[in-house]
Amino acid sequence: MSRDASITIPWGDGDFKFRLGWGELEELQEKTDAGPYVVLQRLHAGTWRVQDISNVIRMGLIGGGMAPDQAVKKVRYYVEQRPPMENVPHAIAVLSAGLMGAPDESLGKPRAPKRKTGKRSTTSRTGKSDLAPSTGPAQP
Structure with missing residues (x-):
């Protein structure tokens, strides 16, 4: 999910971007004769109508950038x-993405990954050396 109310999920025959912006939510409201949150409640409660499902997905595909005729074909098939x-x-x-966005996105600077120093510990938890004892003279 992202802050622009879009979400990319596996669906149908691939991974698709869905987005319900203000315009798509208004059309969803007209098509379902209910506010978007009422539709979401119906989906969660199991009191949905089949048009709730198809219209959310169709409008989400269109809002995500798919041509309307292609969105209709996908919805009819999948x-x-x-x-x-x-x-x-x-x-x-x-x-949910259209109504709530994504609160899990970081707004700050990305953290730099911890650098490995390449140093190896010479003692184990038992206090003994992890390195094999030298059997010959030290090499320069």
Whole structure:
């Protein structure tokens, strides 16, 4: 998920970007005759309508950048010809991202990875040396 309300998830025949911006949420509201949060509650509670599922996914694909005619084809094939429960988790993920964004993103500077020093400990937990004893003269 990202702060622009988009989410990329595996669905159908690949990984797709879904986004429900303000315009898509307004159209979803018109198509489902319910506010977006009501639709989300219905999806969670199991009181959804089949149009809730198909419209969330279709509008999410369009908002994610897919052409409307392609989004309709994908929904007809991967939603309307499949058991509804198969797509409920996807619809929940898409609508949740559209309504809440992604609070887990870091807003600060990325942390630099810890550098390895390349030094090796010469003693183990038992206090004995990890290095094999030298059997010959020291090499310069």
